[in-house]
């Protein structure tokens with residue numbers, strides 16, 4: 309399915325306090341990362357419902373990247389405990405139903421980790437390019 | 452049936468409960484019925500619904516308890532119904548002080564059909580305990596499929612959905628006042644088949660809450676193997692959080708509390 313001209317759509321849900329600030333830092337540091345990512349800023353990664361992730365896939369996302377503060381650094385103390393519970397569960401459910409769990413990734417990126425932010429976006433975009441266009445979208449289009 | 456009827460009769464006559472939710476044959480069909488002291492003679496006809504005739508009595512109890520919050524009610528429960536009560540207590544939908552279970556043990560046939568690991572209630576007023584079924588072959592079969600094949604199989608099933616909401620409406624564990632499946636910003640409206648994610652969204656909501664009664668699957672006019680999906684969702688909740696749905700000792704639901712520690716790690720890319 310790999311296609312060199314394939315430019316995936318990637319949705320990023322980033323928490324305001326860490327990963328979004330990390331993205332800012334990557335920006336002001338002029339670090340390069342692919343423009344495939346569309347960012348949605350949330351107050352805490354723990355506010356991202358699995359339903360939001362599924363909705364993104366339904367609406368055409370080829371990949372979804374969730375970014376939050378490192379464990380112990382969440383600005384609401386333990387909000388990201390819920391993030392990891394939800395996303396691990398959702399990845400396993402996607403696997404069972406054949407909905408390509410690799411399209412969903414969770415990464416802890418702090419406000420100081422501009423380079424890690426840029427690298428994560430690069431790696432994830434590369435990974436999604438390799439996986440190819442979303443199976444779900446192909447099915448929707450065929451219907 | 453004598454033992455069960457005697458128990459119900461004494462609960463009613465001694466005024467321990469304001470009524471009993473059970474079953475009665477009406478026009479040849481076993482139907483849910485509310486028994487009271489005023490119509491005590493009906494208790495002679497109280498029965499246990501045969502294997503295939505089941506209704507979400509827990510759901511009826513939620514409605515009753517909502518109308519009469521002070522009253523105590525008795526209710527006929529199978530293993531799954533009782534798991535439902537335990538879960539509903541946790542979610543604040545029922546008060547354990549206000550519920551008296553009248554317990555039933557299911558037949559081996561029913562347990563095999565349900566692939567049920569707990570086919571009896573904690574008190575047994577009717578029936579004999581049979582052998583529980585520890586594993587779901589239906590889930591195991593899907594587990595062995597290649598991802599692409601699993602996808603094609605689920606996709607074919609999901610496409611048949613006519614969005615009747617029967618699975619939700621019959622479910623004793625669906626008690627939300629507002630339903631995500633009808634949220635205009637999160638689910639497309641006015642089209643069939645519904646969004647491909649429709650059943651997955653419901654599976655997320657049922658994970659750790661579904662008591663595996665199987666009524667959704669029996670209700671579904673499109674024969675979607677919903678029960679397999681929710682059985683797996685519960686198995687994942689067990690694997691990830693060691694949570695046993697409907698067990699009185701299981702502690703709070705992993706979705707209700709953040710937890711004292713982050714016990715899971717994010718998967719590497």
Ligand code: SF4
Nearest residue numbers: 530531557562565567
């Ligand atoms: S799931 Fe089936 S076998 Fe188990 S208690 Fe309920 S009706 Fe009986």
Ligand code: SF4
Nearest residue numbers: 622661662664665667
């Ligand atoms: S088996 Fe279906 S109807 Fe029964 S609790 Fe689970 S989701 Fe609800």
Ligand code: SF4
Nearest residue numbers: 612613615616618671
């Ligand atoms: S009962 Fe079946 S057809 Fe009806 S909404 Fe649920 S899954 Fe779809």
Ligand code: FES
Nearest residue numbers: 323352376377383
């Ligand atoms: S505030 Fe960043 S994950 Fe909670």
